[in-house]
Amino acid sequence: MATKNEPAVGEQRNLSVVWAYVGVILIWSTTPLAIVWSDHAAGFVFAVSSRMVLGFLLAMLMLFLLRKKMAWHRSARLAYLYGGLGIYVSMMLVYWGAQFVPSGWIALLFGLSPVFSAVMAMFWLEGEPMSRQRLWGIAIGFAGLWLIFWRSLSLHPVAVWAMVVVLLAAMVQSAAAVWVKRVNAKIPAITMTAGSLAVAAPLFLLTWLWQQGLSDTAWWSVWDQAPVYALVAIGYLALFGSVFGFVLYFYLLQHVDATKVALITLMTPVSALLLGHHLNSEPLGLNTIMGALLVLSGLGVFQFGQRLKRPLRWGRLGM
Numbered sequence: 001m002a003t004k005n006e007p008a009v010g011e012q013r014n015l016s017v018v019w020a021y022v023g024v025i026l027i028w029s030t031t032p033l034a035i036v037w038s039d040h041a042a043g044f045v046f047a048v049s050s051r052m053v054l055g056f057l058l059a060m061l062m063l064f065l066l067r068k069k070m071a072w073h074r075s076a077r078l079a080y081l082y083g084g085l086g087i088y089v090s091m092m093l094v095y096w097g098a099q100f101v102p103s104g105w106i107a108l109l110f111g112l113s114p115v116f117s118a119v120m121a122m123f124w125l126e127g128e129p130m131s132r133q134r135l136w137g138i139a140i141g142f143a144g145l146w147l148i149f150w151r152s153l154s155l156h157p158v159a160v161w162a163m164v165v166v167l168l169a170a171m172v173q174s175a176a177a178v179w180v181k182r183v184n185a186k187i188p189a190i191t192m193t194a195g196s197l198a199v200a201a202p203l204f205l206l207t208w209l210w211q212q213g214l215s216d217t218a219w220w221s222v223w224d225q226a227p228v229y230a231l232v233a234i235g236y237l238a239l240f241g242s243v244f245g246f247v248l249y250f251y252l253l254q255h256v257d258a259t260k261v262a263l264i265t266l267m268t269p270v271s272a273l274l275l276g277h278h279l280n281s282e283p284l285g286l287n288t289i290m291g292a293l294l295v296l297s298g299l300g301v302f303q304f305g306q307r308l309k310r311p312l313r314w315g316r317l318g319m
Contacts, residue, residue, distance in 0.1 A: 084199020086176020144294025
């Protein structure tokens with residue numbers, strides 16, 4: 001009986017991974033625009049801190065409803081620490097950068113995560129060494145990035161620095177993902193999410209208190225002054241971006257290689273660029289389109305260049 005059940009279990013797991021992929025793609029496509037809108041509430045620190053504190057409360061509620069318990073063994077604590085610090089640093093950088101760059105560009109810059117993940121995995125997870133195809137992919141991708149950097153010079157004096165900061169955020173998130181994978185805590189995704197947010201949420205709250213203090217612009221008074229659409233964006237990010245998004249993200253990390261998880265960012269920039277253009281009137285000029293195509297082409301070469309070469313070798317060997 002156990003043997004007969006194994007294929008069914010495997011099919012269910014594969015289906016769960018597919019749905020997790022679809023969910024992450026949808027959430028990551030809409031997250032950059034929601035971040036930009038939420039920044040209109042009362043600054044980026046309030047927006048990201050509100051999101052993460054609410055996300056932590058929702059994660060704990062979900063943990064209670066599912067009757068899951070927190071794991072406290074050493075590898076679990078390390079996973080929470082790496083995940084939480086990664087969330088705190090990367091999100092603070094992204095929210096600051098979102099004030100000066102279009103939302104679609106944020107998704108595009110995070111599209112380079114597979115490159116960062118692969119390089120870091122090569123050192124920390126014994127990943128694949130850099131091949132000629134991967135180096136070509138990196139070169140093509142960064143050529144596209146240069147086109148977008150050039151376009152940013154005409155948008156805002158600090159737009160270039162904001163792009164650098166968002167790029168750094170992508171590196172931090174990739175590093176955290178690789179280290180979570182390295183720890184291999186083997187805990188449920190919702191537990192990993194709650195534990196990571198338990199580390200990150202207090203840091204965000206302390207950052208908010210350090211910036212504003214208990215003054216007239218305290219947390220509870222800002223909620224009354226913020227635009228409705230900004231509050232809706234914060235709520236959406238707290239529920240889907242922080243809870244469901246992270247649950248699906250950590251679930252994929254547990255069942256899929258870190259570089260393949262980062263491959264999702266190859267699909268989200270296109271939808272994010274279109275959403276930002278149509279819903280937020282963000283510029284979508286020729287430089288941006290050409291740069292985006294180069295970045296995505298570079299990522300395609302980086303991920304699939306070696307695989308596309310293999311059939312030619314097999315044909316020469318008569319296979």
